[in-house]
Amino acid sequence: MxxxxxxxxxxxxxxxxxxxxxxxxxxxxxxxxxxxxxxxxxxxxxxxxxxxxxxxxxxxxxxxxxxxxxxxxxxxxxxxxxxxxxxxxxxxxxxxxxxxxxxxxxxxxxxxxxxxxxxxxxxxxxxxxxxxxxxxxxxxxxxxxxxxxxxxxxxxxxxxxxxxxxxxxxxxxxxxRSDRALHYRDDARVQQMLLRLADDPAQELNLQMLADQVGLSRYHAVRLFSQTVGMPPHAWRVQLRVNRAAAALRRGVPVAQVALDAGFTDQSHFTRHFKRAFGVAPGRWQQARRAA
CATH class of the missing domain: 2.60.120.10 (Jelly Rolls)
Structure with missing residues (x-):
């Protein structure tokens, strides 16, 4: 080769x-x-x-x-x-x-x-x-x-x-997917937390609010979520923001506006997380979409 x-x-x-x-x-x-x-x-x-x-x-x-x-x-x-x-x-x-x-x-x-x-x-x-x-x-x-x-x-x-x-x-x-894996991943409490996190990723939300929704302590809520999903709630939510931001970038929305709409504190914060998941900065990734 x-x-x-x-x-x-x-x-x-x-x-x-x-x-x-x-x-x-x-x-x-x-x-x-x-x-x-x-x-x-x-x-x-x-x-x-x-x-x-x-x-x-x-x-x-x-x-x-x-x-x-x-x-x-x-x-x-x-x-x-x-x-x-x-x-x-x-x-x-x-x-x-x-x-x-x-x-x-x-x-x-x-x-x-x-x-x-x-x-x-x-x-x-x-x-x-x-x-x-x-x-x-x-x-x-x-x-x-x-x-x-x-x-x-x-x-x-x-x-x-x-x-x-x-x-x-x-x-x-x-x-x-095995029945066991489906049951584990579809724990009703985890699903409730996922839905709450996905409802509005830009909304301010703390761990106590998430734990109260499923009737758990903060410790047990984050432990159950992390064991089931593979990452803590805040990290999962950041990745959800990045994934949704990618769709906006494909539509040609400017990077600065995408970062703001996705709930990131600033463009550099958004760029850092985007690089970690996609390997390139969002602006360069968007340019590649236009050239594709």
Whole structure:
């Protein structure tokens, strides 16, 4: 495999975190409403965060370590660690060379439709186990599909490779959420707290208000929430703000206005949290959206 890292093109210009780091976000009609990413990270660390879509990374060089589902996982070429929507995870380099990868971020409707098509009937939502997927041939198929999507030359070829790659991923490695996991995640008290936090992320809210709503002490409320969700209430709420802000950035709303509307104290505060979750500053990410 050729090593294009020193010449990675990007719609956003030089990466702001390290001279050799690059990140290129783009979209393709074959993957509706979904982002794709090709990147080389060295010093950047993804702090605990979550997205409302799947993350399907294919490592090209180096290795990435991440905390996910209470486990420490390491992925390298020929291996993947698929992250389910809403699940908290991190990401960082294993060595000084960092890692270079290509990532698919398909939405829940995209994956649900594909699962239904494979089953020939309505199917349960695909759910991937918390583990390293050892499947070098599949990684090769997905890597090839991602490259063709990025080139954007042949829509039919791009869609064919994409559907084939994601279908193989579902057939070989996807399952469904267990009843136990569903019960644990759907604790009524946690759901009440999540709904309260999501109702108006910019609204002032303290821990006592959240705890009173579910009839728990502040200690037990934050403990239950953190154990179930994977991060404390305030951190989950910040990530919700970031995720919603991304939608506004896609619509072309100025970064300063997005930060204000999302409830951040200032633009620098918003930028800091956005970088931790997306790897680039919001202004550069927005530029990439326009170029996609």
């Amino acid at each position: 050729d090593d294009p890292a020193p010449h990675l093109t990007t719609a956003e210009g030089p990466h702001p975190l390290a001279p050799r780091e690059r990140a290129h976000f783009f979209r393709h009609p074959a993957l509706p409403d979904s982002d794709l990413l090709t990147a080389h990270f060295i010093e950047h660390r993804f702090t605990p965060h979550w997205h409302d879509f799947y993350a399907i990374p294919v490592i090209e060089t180096g290795a990435e370590a991440f905390q996910y589902g209470g486990k420490h996982l390491v992925v390298s070429p020929g291996r993947m660690g698929v992250v389910n929507p809403g699940e908290v995870h991190t990401g960082e380099a294993v060595s000084a060379e960092g890692w270079r990868y290509r990532v698919f971020y398909p939405t829940v409707p995209v994956m649900q439709q594909l699962a239904d098509e494979l089953a020939g009937r309505p199917a349960p939502l695909p759910w991937f186990p918390v583990k390293v997927v050892e499947d070098a041939p599949l990684c090769g198929v997905l890597d090839a599909a991602h490259r063709v999507l990025e080139q954007g030359n042949d829509p039919l070829q791009a869609e064919s490779l994409l559907v084939n790659g994601l279908s193989l991923l579902l057939q070989r490695h996807a399952g469904t």
